[in-house]
Amino acid sequence: MPKTCARKQLGFQLTEVSVKNRELYAQLHRSNPGYGTSSSYMMDIILPLAADAQPKTILDYGCGKSSLIDDVATLLKSEAHRYDPSIPEYCSNPQGKFDLVLNTDVLEHVPETELDLVLKDIRAKSAKVIFHIPTLYATALLPDGSNAHCTVKPSPWWLDKLSEYFPYVDVLRSATNDQQFYITWQLSQKGRQDLKKVYRQRRRANSLAKRKHILRLLRMKLFKGYVSKQQLRDDIAGKRIAVVGNARSLSEKQYGAEIDAHDLVIRLNRGAIPHTSSHGQKLSWVATSMSVPKSFVYSKQIQRVIWTPANRSFSLPQWLVKQTDIVYLLKKTELKRYLNRTTRKTSTGFVLLCLLEELGGYGQIDVYGFDFFATATNTNHIDLDKAHQDHNYELEKKFLVKWMARDPRVALKL
Incomplete structure (x- = not known):
């Protein structure tokens, strides 16, 4: 089996940008066996959508190593x-x-300059498409240090882009604000x-899990404490610490x-890293x-998770409780305080800085x-004006300036 695909197998002409990206993703797939296998977690939503299309033939375009297409096709015959x-085994573009x-x-994962090429190819294959698009940076990095998500845009931007190729595009409710179905x-x-049944089942499952989660969290608080402030002091004693925020200006x-x-x-x-040249890749703590x-x-291999919304401690992710x-x-x-x-x-950044100031002892x-x-910010797509309405960044900046002066x-x- 060849390690890479010949250009003629792809069905359309690649630019040099696409050739480079294709090789980088191929390296990532080879080095990380688990990469490209996660889309099956969306099966409960995708199945009723696919069934509605009543397909005899289904193409998983960008299938990775996931079993999603096999599961859907089997159930729908x-x-x-x-x-x-x-x-390599799936690189021949079916016509x-x-x-x-x-x-x-x-x-x-497609460079913005190449999106039109890809969407045109998808549109030529079917009028019925299920898109699922994450809208934030990935945790995975490519071998050249760039983020695995190279086109990071908000949901309305994607809606406009898809509408250039499809006369009808419906945006479906998403479980989180960092991904969207179309x-x-x-x-x-x-x-x-x-689809409503699926949403109801998810809500019931989440509600039950949350009740169990709250009880578990209460027991953990009563019988076994979390990391203490003294432990944090010991961790940072004499250390050189880099606090890395998510401002997009850092990418420059x-x-x-x-x-x-x-x-x-x-x-x-989530510690977004658009590129290691600007952000590095080391990660010791996450706040x-x-x-x-x-x-x-x-x-x-994160050593500490600083959970900042103490007034909403029950929202601590369930797996983190233990x-x-x-x-x-x-x-x-x-x-x-x-x-x-x-x-x-x-x-979050301000809370962390306040905590570090109180801890002291750093180098x-x-x-x-x-x-x-x-x-x-690289964390979400919040509007700048809205962000300044929610937070007083002028006072937060003054706090840091005064701290530096002292x-x-x-x-x-x-």
Whole structure:
């Protein structure tokens, strides 16, 4: 079996950008056996959508190593076809028409300059397509240091782009704000009813899991504590610490090697890394107010998770509840103290800086990627004006400036 595909097998002319990306993704697939296998978790939503299309033939366009197409085709008694230019055995682009195309977690991997080429090819294969598109950066990095998601756009942008090629595009409700489903035909009434059943089942399952989760969390709090503040002090004693924020302006810098040279690197929320040249890749701690996936923490070998929304501690991800050896739950009294320093909600970055100041004992703290929302963030697609309404970034900036004036060991890297 060839390691790579010949250009003529792809069905359309590749640019040099596409050739490079194709090779990088092929390397990632070879080096990470689990990469490209996760789309089956969407089976409960995709199955009723696919059934509504009543397909005799289904093409999984960008199939990776997932079994999704096999499962769907078996249940619907359809003929399955696979295509993925980065997988040697599936790299020959099938020609002709298909009753349905699945395109899950694919388009965000396509360079923006190549999207029209790919969408035109998909449209030529079927009028009925199920798209699933993540809208934030991935945790996976390509061998050249770039993020595995190279086209990171908000949902409305994707809707406009898909609408250039499909006369009808429906946006479906998503379980989280970092991904979105789109379909290119009008669901039948039965299809919508079946989809509503799936949503109801998910809500019931989540509700039951949350009740169990709350009881488990209460037991853990009563009988076994989480990481203590003294443990954090011991962790940072005399250490050179890099705090890496998510401001998009950091992507314009070349701080990667400098960041990774620190003893501890603390990133915020999901620790988005657009490229290692600007952001580095070392990750010791993560301070977050949003759910982080288990695979992210374990794959990065994170030593500490600083859970910042202490007033919403029951939202701690279920799998993290038992990880008492790595989780620090920010106390309500701490959060109240930090809140008193500003007039609005505290940002995750501000809470972390306040905590580090209180801990003391550090050797050096260098702060990167903090422009206090002068530019957008890599964590989400929130509007700049909305962000400034929710948070008082001027006061948060003043806190850091005063801290630096008092302590020469603290520096803001712009």
